[in-house]
Amino acid sequence: MVLKLHNFFRSSTSTRLRAALNLKGLAYDYVPYVLRRGDTRKPEYLAMNPQGLVPVLEREGGSYLTQSLAIIEWLEETHPTPALLPTDPDGRARVRALAYMIACEIHPLNNLRVLGYLADRFGASEDGQKEWFTHWVATTFDALETMLACHPRTGAFCHGDVPGLADICLYAQVWNNQRFGIATSAWPTIQRIFARIDTIPAFSNAAPPRQPDAA
Numbered sequence: 001m002v003l004k005l006h007n008f009f010r011s012s013t014s015t016r017l018r019a020a021l022n023l024k025g026l027a028y029d030y031v032p033y034v035l036r037r038g039d040t041r042k043p044e045y046l047a048m049n050p051q052g053l054v055p056v057l058e059r060e061g062g063s064y065l066t067q068s069l070a071i072i073e074w075l076e077e078t079h080p081t082p083a084l085l086p087t088d089p090d091g092r093a094r095v096r097a098l099a100y101m102i103a104c105e106i107h108p109l110n111n112l113r114v115l116g117y118l119a120d121r122f123g124a125s126e127d128g129q130k131e132w133f134t135h136w137v138a139t140t141f142d143a144l145e146t147m148l149a150c151h152p153r154t155g156a157f158c159h160g161d162v163p164g165l166a167d168i169c170l171y172a173q174v175w176n177n178q179r180f181g182i183a184t185s186a187w188p189t190i191q192r193i194f195a196r197i198d199t200i201p202a203f204s205n206a207a208p209p210r211q212p213d214a215a
């Protein structure tokens with residue numbers, strides 16, 4: 001199977017997908033785009049993904065998958081091992097809840113186009129955008145810290161001692177936070193889990209600075 005990953009080194013949704021592909025042991029061709037230059041607004045990109053967002057996973061024969069979590073679930077179904085979700089329904093619900101806290105409650109509010117709209121439409125300064133970004137991270141990370149610190153199924157990773165979907169989302173978000181100067185030390189359990197995840201090559205090789213288009 002030849003896979004092409006259309007992505008951007010600093011995009012956290014791209015980091016998620018790179019980590020998932022690496023964990024599944026799937027090779028891919030890396031196709032970089034520069035978001036601020038408007039690469040993903042060009043007609044040829046919109047033909048792959050009318051939303052103009054990264055990542056897109058192109059499969060042999062030129063069919064495209066969009067939305068990082070949907071793509072990761074597709075990977076999980078087509079390449080079940082190693083599993084990114086637990087086998088029991090309660091465990092799956094917990095891992096999905098942790099992942100969605102980041103993917104649904106933080107990322108959409110802090111996306112580049114949202115920050116750009118705040119600046120263009122409401123005159124938000126760089127400091128104002130940073131305050132907005134930090135507010136929405138802290139709102140969810142405070143709750144995430146409690147949910148991780150207090151739950152008996154939290155282990156070396158978000159759920160037990162095997163990395164999975166929640167760790168993928170957490171890892172990518174912490175990298176994104178660092179770009180905005182948000183230290184993880186306020187959330188000790190998240191910090192501990194991030195440090196553990198970062199020791200795994202499938203993750204560290206997916207990190208923004210390791211990508212070919214990193215500045």
Ligand SMILES: N[C@@H](CCC(=O)N[C@@H](CS)C(=O)NCC(=O)O)C(=O)O
Pocket residue numbers: 010011012013014035040052053054055066067068069111112113114
């Ligand atoms: N929910 C989508 C979000 C994709 C997304 O927002 N990607 C960002 C980069 S992390 C993007 O392409 N932003 C371009 C923009 O905001 O203009 C997913 O998980 O794939």
